[in-house]
Amino acid sequence: MYAAVKAKPQSIEVEHLGPAPMSGPHLVATYKPGREIYAQGDLNDKCYQVSTGAVRIYRLLSDGRRQVVSFHLPGEMFGFEAGSNHAFFAEAITETTLAVFGRRHMQERSRELLALALTGMARAQQHLLVIGRQCAVGRIAAFLVDLCERQGGCRQLRLPMSRQDIADYLGLTIETVSRVVTKLKARSVIALRDARTIDIVRLEALRSLCD
Template structure:
């Protein structure tokens, strides 16, 4: 059994890559980035804050969310190592970002993005990360609108296993409340759905309740659709 605690940084780019474009153009390297370490539940930026930077996760998990008009929270996405987030078309952040676990991110100044995009490698890495994020967002919209609670949980577990290198067991860094707010469910429904999947022999939920053992991936895939 393979248990993976952290997602691999499959899309890696570092300060040296980011600075090559500026050097080639005779400019001072602009995009080396600054490291920010976050405690669990610490806020990185709030909805409506000026979007002066965008970010890449290097350790842990960051969640992005929005407060609805009735006070409920909708978690848009969970960002794992290698993921890029906070890239905005407008001047303000449309979502808030907090650490779902202890996390480390690199912040890149938005004003330097034009310089950085002269670097072909950097451009390809950022575009790839954004396309993956768009694909996940589209799947999430389908999940919220068309699936039952059990199907939502199955889809979530399949997605987590894929992002954690196809593990047979996944250690979820986020809370049950985070999962509920991501899937548009109550925390009680999340717990009931996990219990039902365990009763059917599809998963095991050990006493720690952080690790989910995927006993029957084929059954999860069928529920995922």
């Protein structure tokens, strides 16, 4: 179900471009949808910034269940973890370009990395609150509000991820995700152009469902 395409990036070039990258020299890598960026157990010696596209970070249980711990959108950093080897998988969701920073860069900028690690922890803990204490509607609402805010408050969301990705992120099944989306649509809280394009019609209603 979750077979990752084992392969290295389609292209890697040294560049200094991309939308608002972290300063300093870095590599640019591009990945096709579903391509693995790193795997559990891989050496943890780089970090990444999304230029275009989207990335999912996840872990698998032995029976195949998957928990997506985070999505990363353009401008966001990921890849830093405790320990010398990755405990998670990272995959491109859509066609994705990344700025890649090496170990040296990270050592030189441990101050920024600290801030990133702290916000990463805060994000994970906020997510814990959603998964641990919200019903299905609350989880979806929180997810949509979060996505909206991370895209600068734009009311029209283009979802890069599938229903399965969302379900695995929120600790639900795809059927429940689908049913909740349908319900929110019926209540005119959101509107769907297609399954991956959502208009937030009543943002405040959505927010009020979050707590």
